[in-house]
Amino acid sequence: MHNVRKVKTSEQKRLEQIEASKAKAISYLEMRDSLIQKITELEYSEDTLLLCQKVINQTPETYPFWNFRRDAILALIPTYTDEDKLDWVKKELNWNKSLIMVRPKSYWCWLVTFIFGIYLYRFHRQWIVDNFVEFCDWDSEIQLCTLALDYDHRNCN
Numbered sequence: 158m159h160n161v162r163k164v165k166t167s168e169q170k171r172l173e174q175i176e177a178s179k180a181k182a183i184s185y186l187e188m189r190d191s192l193i194q195k196i197t198e199l200e201y202s203e204d205t206l207l208l209c210q211k212v213i214n215q216t217p218e219t220y221p222f223w224n225f226r227r228d229a230i231l232a233l234i235p236t237y238t239d240e241d242k243l244d245w246v247k248k249e250l251n252w253n254k255s256l257i258m259v260r261p262k263s264y265w266c267w268l269v270t271f272i273f274g275i276y277l278y279r280f281h282r283q284w285i286v287d288n289f290v291e292f293c294d295w296d297s298e299i300q301l302c303t304l305a306l307d308y309d310h311r312n313c314n
Contacts, residue, residue: 192222213256246285247294
């Protein structure tokens with residue numbers, strides 16, 4: 158990283174870091190494989206959404222998981238009451254915001270690419286806003302966009 162002083166670590170500490178990294182990778186691969194199995198079986202459930210969220214938290218750029226998440230949401234949402242839908246939209250947007258705060262340039266979290274009147278990509282946050290308009294807090298959406306623009310120094314004022 159830029160402007161971060163490298164601190165020399167002991168051999169023991171380095172080996173511990175490698176082991177921790179291996180354990181994290183193994184845990185991720187197990188979750189990912191479990192999710193892929195559920196995708197293959199088209200298993201749409203709350204547990205699957207939770208597993209999908211855990212996998213996406215680690216790799217938000219893996220768009221097939223976002224696509225499956227949207228399919229699962231569309232399968233489950235008709236069973237919700239309006240109050241449940243409002244609660245779900247708030248939770249989904251808050252979770253999505255937490256991803257954006259960590260990875261503000263992750264397109265899969267954010268937006269829609271629109272060319273010649275055709276959606277090329279419908280990324281998650283925009284998809285939620287488009288499909289659940291009546292449950293969205295537009296002031297919060299504007300604040301998030303403003304925050305993201307201010308956060309990136311490459312955007313002109």
